[in-house]
Amino acid sequence: MDGEVLSKRISEWVAGARERIVGLTSDLIRYNTVNRITDGTELPAQLALCDHWKELKLDTLLYSPESAPGFREHPAYYPGKDYTNRPNVAGVWKGSGGGRSLLFSSHIDTAVEASGWTSSPWEPRLERDRLYGLGAYDMKGGLAASTMAVRCLMEIGVRPAGDVILESVVDEEFGGANGTLAARLMGYRADAAILPEPTNLAVCPATRGGALWRLAFRGQTGMSFNGETFRNPIYDAARFLVYLEQFEQERNLRGGPAPWYDSEGELPVIPTRAKAGDLAAALCDVGPDVCEIDVWVECYPGETEQSLRESIVEGYRRSGLAKELIPDFRSLIRFLPGSQVPPDFPLLGVLREQVAGVTGRPAVLKGAPFACDAFMFNLYSPTPAVVLGPCGANAHAADEYVDVGSLLTLTEIYARTIVEWCGIQPNEEAVTCAKR
Secondary structure, eight states: OOHHHHHHHHHHHHHHTHHHHHHHHHHHHTSOOBBOSSOBOOHHHHHHHHHHHHHTTOEEEEEOGGGSTTTTTSTTOOSSOOOTTOOEEEEEEOOSSSSOOEEEEEEOOBOOOOTTOSSOTTSOEEETTEEESTTIIIIIHHHHHHHHHHHHHHHTTEEESSOEEEEEESOOGGGOOHHHHHHHHTTOOOSEEEEOOOOTTOBBSEEBEEEEEEEEEEOBOOOOTTSOOOBOHHHHHHHHHHHHHHHHHHHHHHOOOTTTSTTOOOOOEEEEEEEESOTTSSOOSSOOSEEEEEEEEEEOTTOOHHHHHHHHHHHHHHHTOOTTOOOEEEESSOOBOOEEOOTTOHHHHHHHHHHHHHHSSOOOBOOOSSBOTHHHHHTTSSOOEEEOOOOEEOTTSTTOEEEHHHHHHHHHHHHHHHHHHHOEEEOHHHHHHHOO
16 A cells, blocks of 8 residues: 555544544543552553453453562562552554564553542543543553554554554552563563653653652750750751752753753752651640651663762752751652663654654654653663653643644554554455454
């Protein structure tokens, strides 16, 4: 089939499938799949997705992460999680042979529902081309787009030469990533992977890393009736917060590493919570013994948790604010290392071409402005991973939404990428088996 004719058929199919693409995304939003740090409730959504992929005649497998060979022994395994009724699901569309394989990896879990939603987070709401709902943007919209790209090709009678793999993993949020690790250990590999995390249609060959620490400042307080010398840790914490703001500003002035972050100037340091004193007491007339601050600090690929911590501590000592007190650092989640693929990775050229072809604008290639589970591919598997997802806003916040137009665009980009990357064979039988 002529390339231009095929691209036109894909575009026409996607334009006519708007309701189905919105419908699948809405169906996924309706499932409460909030990651509860140690456990979750992803099972019903994964069962529904598995049924959907079976309808497409994909070779499906629903499996517990715990069943993956060497799961708990792997160096990237993070302990303390319960995977009861939290299965991964995978679906393989076998190619005709001879082409490159492509894997789309999405996570089904969402962040905790934030305060301030103007409607139920689990009741999808469509307004002015925005589909609202928890996980719509991060990342159930991208999951639906990858599924519908496969359906598109099936219904227009195209079969890839290489295998196409869809997977939906559990426990990605809050530094989980064990679900993604389990999928790698189960043997789901490809020549390339795309993660449909929300990138606003930018192609992201790299992702940031990050650490979430609880910093403890210890002191001794009371009433100095006999000349005692006390130290209020709230003052130490306050000085450290002043330093963290300086650290963030100075680091951002330097920019990041080439080629994906050299023009990137925003690497956040986010204090997320502070606690001191007995909050249950009616009042306190002395200072606390301990003041704790939770802080999320992002970093570029190549940084380790130890090197990130050392850069913070050494800068604090040089600042003159330390007053001889360095806080205790305790990790609250796994350290998420940044990762990247090389500039000459062949999928980048394919994605650049397909994004430009669908949108009519030059593709944007840049480092992703977030950390995610891409490191499980790029550091712990032979499958290089790139991130490309829809437009929207308010990830991890109230009134999260995905832009519906971008979902259609993304579906078309994915379908065209499968064709270009995997190669194709006309497959008239696919039309019959995939239609509802």
